[in-house]
Amino acid sequence: MVALPRLVVAAPASGHGKTTVATGLMAALARAGHTVSGHKVGPDYIDPGYHALATGRPGRNLDPHLVGEERLVPLLLHGAAGADLAVIEGVMGLYDGQIGADGFASTAHVAAVTRSPVVLVVDISSASRTIAATIHGLRTWAPDPGRPPVDVVGVVLNKAGSARHADEVVRSIGDQVPVLGILQRDDGIEAPSRHLGLVPAAERADAAAALDRLAAQIAERVDLEQVVRLARAAPGLDGVPWSPSAALGFDTVAARPAQPAGDGGARPAQPASVSSPSVEQGALAPVSKPGSSARIAVAGGRAFTFRYAETVELLRAAGAEVVELDPLTDTRLPEGTTGLYLGGGFPEMHAAELGANDRLRRDLRTAVARGLPTVAECAGLLYLCESVQGPDGTPVPMVGAIGATAEMAPRLTLAYRTATAATDNLLARVGEQVTGHEFHRTHLTTPTAGDAAWLMPDPAGVATPSLHASYLHTHWAGHPQLAARFVAAAAAYAGPDLRHHGDKDTGPGLVDLAVNVFDGPRPAWLDRALADSLADADAYPDPSGAERAVAQRHGREPGDVLATAGAAEAFTLLARLRPWRHPVVVHPQFTEPEVALRTAGHTPDQVVLRHEDGFRLDPDAVPDDADLVVIGNPTNPTGVRHPATAIRDLARPERLVVIDEAFLDDDVETLADERHDGLVVLRSLTKIWAIPGIRAGYVLAEPEVVRALRDLQTPWSVSAPAIAALVATSSEQARDEARRRAAELERRRRHLEDGLRELGIETVPSTAPYVLARTGTGSREALRGKGFAVRRADTFPGLGDEWVRISARRTAVTDDLLGALGSTHPVLRKPVEVRHSGATVTSLSHTER
Structure with a gap:
């Protein structure tokens, strides 16, 4: 048996002052030298925040619907480890619980399971002698014939109108129960409220001062010594503390009871071979072991105050490093983040500040699109939407990772739920049931696309292998397999492989539609020039002649041209050119610029163009303070050609805009033929001339930029064959051949698109020698099995594995591919109609949290 002094603070109904008295008792007892553990009956998040402020320890919840009746004592012992007294705040009226469940999850239910004495808080402002009858009824009423009444050991009278009024009530109570204290009407110690109840402590600058006043009043008007004596009279508890490691199946140490309370903070021993609760819910595997590479950012700050303490404990026990993210102030995800947890809170109350944090919203939108394992509950769901209605009724842009909008609803949604998983997803497996609760006054005005997160009356939300966003709050102590799966996904997450190249997708025996190199023969004049360049191999290469030829080809001055060993060298030089404060790469596009920036020690921002916008550039989407912007035109892999005017609109003082024109062989919308302030154009000879083995390209920019890049360039990095290729392909003959090849590639691409x-x-409508096609998950592997290699697209930020990039080849090759695609089409992912039925719904009997 474990000795844990404890009391439950209950009331006849909501509004009697439970939170005020319970929190005041915690604070007064803590200030009197006790180590106090605060607990809350029910799913409420706000009251535990005040408890934490009062005790200096995490506030805890005890809810049999969320975690199961059998875990109440273990969770109580876990939360109270190292404390010498526990105060448990009740919910609603003493016997009020889940509607239709005969008081299940009521304060009386939790008091009975935890064998905790009860102190009643009674508002006497509108009665006198009737208070005695109320207390008598609460003490003696036994809802079930076989269950004894709860043990009411004292009462605190609240909101007395006068000393005479209080004396009348005390006389009527007589000796049936001790009166522990009398509080007068004092609005100064009541927390402000709004549409979801009390304002969270984290949002109140005056919370600590108000708590000091409350503690002082409780200490003055309540007999704390008698409260402690009553708490110490609580019977011992038969059980072992809950352990996050044991819940995940990790603990195997010898079982022994917890250390007695008040032992100076020693943690209780862990049970032996505790069977994981997740086994009851389905397979736990895969589970991440402690020491995994998972690094999970957990949203906090004033806008995201709702989460259970055990959530973070389970994440850590599963091996994750947990770091806090404040969406109101932080502008980037923490470095190395592999998972994101967005809990509950009040994004609608902080909409303006959240919406103004453009950089973080873009970072999160990109991360979610890239498949960052993300869990979002309620407020997190709203934050990921396109917009949320602010306090003034105006929609405010949010992250935009989920295609839905949210606004205030006419009524509060407050209910217990038993929900079923519609599909296999990040957290759950199809058919798996969890218990949870809803608590919100918003609704989604446009539905989310995709599979529902849970089957419930309002299935708003979405679930995928990497995203789980829903209005449902779950307590992971009751369902630890959710935490295990999340950490396992975060540990496995590496993000898009930015170093992946199309040549990795092809191989011996495969028809190559992955690499964008022209598959026809090279012109004889180019081969001769390459062969002749070997005669100059006995001297160090001098690119100045090539730079003059390129300048003439584009009508520029030689000082505007830098010959490079392909675009790869150019990206590396640009990454090292300046100590960039805010570099931006426009995605989805060729990933080498981002690799170069990261290798140079920068953390580039990503502006991800959206499928629903046709992957077209909106210059306003690029942050004003970006000092380097990299974009492809046409973009690889989408094939979208951006208007030259739109790219010129990106120019700003002190900003370089880098345009990769690797596939702009027809020169339509080119920016290469004129000097433009702040614009840098890159060209490569690899693709159209079929010379990937000879790294040849060039930079076109203002002379001062070219000089600075040349100073960074490794001497003689451009080889003699590359120089010969630059000279040969700058001739008028070469320009005519390039136009012919571009026209041929356009015919091939149109045949493929048709x-x-x-x-x-x-x-996606393309102007490049390739097509981005949504062939469906699994199609790339199916095509490979039939002998065709296409470029995977999930390594491009903003795209998933349902996309592939297909190079435009000769008609016969394309027809063979189309035949193979037609035969593999049944494996393509098709929309699935989700039936939103089968949920078990029960409601709380009152709107108290």
Whole structure:
């Protein structure tokens, strides 16, 4: 048996002052030298925040619906470890619980299971002698014939109108129960409230001062010594403390009871071979072991105050490093983040500040699109939406990772739920049931696309292998498999492979539609120039002649040109050019610029163009303070060609805009033929001339930029064959051949697009020698099995594995591919109609949290 002094603070109904008295008792006892553990009956998040402020320890919840009746004592012992007294605040009226469940999850239920004495708080402002009858009824009423009444050991009278009024009530109570204290009407010690109840302590600058006043009043008007004596009279508890490690199946140490309370802070021993509760809910595997590479950012600050203490404890026990993210003030995800947890709170009350944090919103939108394992509950769901209605009724832009909008609803949604998983997803497995609760006064005005997170009356939310966003709050102590799966996904997450190249997708025996190199023969004049360049191998290469030829080809001055060993060298030089404060890469696009920036020690921001916008550039989406912007035109892999005017609109003082024109062989919308302040154009000879083995390219920029890049360039980095290729392909003969090849590639691409369209496969309108096609999850592997290699697209930020990039080849090759695609089409992912039925719904009987 474990000795834990404890009391439950209950009331006849909501509004009697439970939170005021319970929190005041915690604070007064803590200031009197006790180590106090605060607990709350029910799913409430706000009251435990005040408890934590009062005790200096995490506030805890005890809710049999959320965690199971059998875990109440273990969770109480876990939360009270090292404390010498526990105060448990009740919910609603003493016997009020889940509607239709005969008081299940009521304060009386929790008091009975934990064998805790009860102190009643009674508002006497509108009665006198009737108070005695009320107390008598609460003490003696036994709701079940076989269950004894709860043990009411004292009462605190609240909101007395006068000493005479209080004396009348005390006389009527007589000796049936001790009166522990009398509080007068004092609005100064009541927390302010709004549409979801009390304002969280974290949002109140005056919370600590108000708590000091409350503690002083409780200490003056309540007999704390008698309160402690009553708490110490609580019977011992038979059980072992809950352990996050044991819940996950990690603990195997010898079982022994917890250390007695008040032992100076020693943690209780862990049970032996505790069977994981997750086994009851389905397979726990895969589970991340302690020491895993998971680094999970957990939203906090004033806007995200709702989460259970055990949530973070389970994440850590599963091996995750947990770091805090404040969406109101932080502008980036913490470095190395592999998972994101967005809990509950009040984003609608902080909408303006959240919406103004443009950089973090973009960072999160990109991260979620890239498949960062993300869990979002209620407020987190709203934050990921396109917009949320602010306090003044105006929609405020949010992250935009979920295609839905939210606004205030006419009524509060407050209910216990038993929800079923509609599909296998990040957290759950199809058919798996969890218990939870809803607590919100918003609703989504446009539905989310995709599979529902849970089957409930309002299935708002979405679930994928990397995202779980829902209005449902769950307590992971009751369902530890959710935490285990989340950490396992975070540990496995590496993000898009920015170093992946199309040549990795092809191989011997495969038809290559992955690499964008022209598959026809090189012109004889180019081969001769390359062969002749070997005669100069006995001298160090001098690119100045090539730079003059390129300048003439584009009508520029030689000082505007820097010959490079392909675009790869150019990106590396640009990354090292300046100590960039805010570099931005426009995605989805060729990933080498981002790799170069990261290798140089920068953390580039990502502006991810959206599928629903046709992957087209909006200059306003680029942050004003960006000092380097990199964009492809046409973009690889989408094939979208951006208007030259839109790119010129990106120019700003003190900003370089880098345009990769690797596939702009027809020179439509080119910015290469004129000097533009702040614009840098890159060209490569690799693709159109089929010379990937000869790294040849060039930079076109203002002379001072070219000089600075040249100073960073390794001497003789541009080889003699590359120099010969630059000279040969700058001739008028070469320009005519390039236009012919570009026209041929356009014919091939249109044939490919037409064939894909006939198969019902979505494509992005392209102006490049490739097509981005939404062939569906699994199609790339299926095509590979039939002998065709296409470029995977999930390594491009902003795209998933349902996309592939297909190079435009000769008609016969394309027809063979289309035939293979037609035969593999059944594996393509198709929309699934989700039936929102089968949920078990029960409601709380009152709107108290």
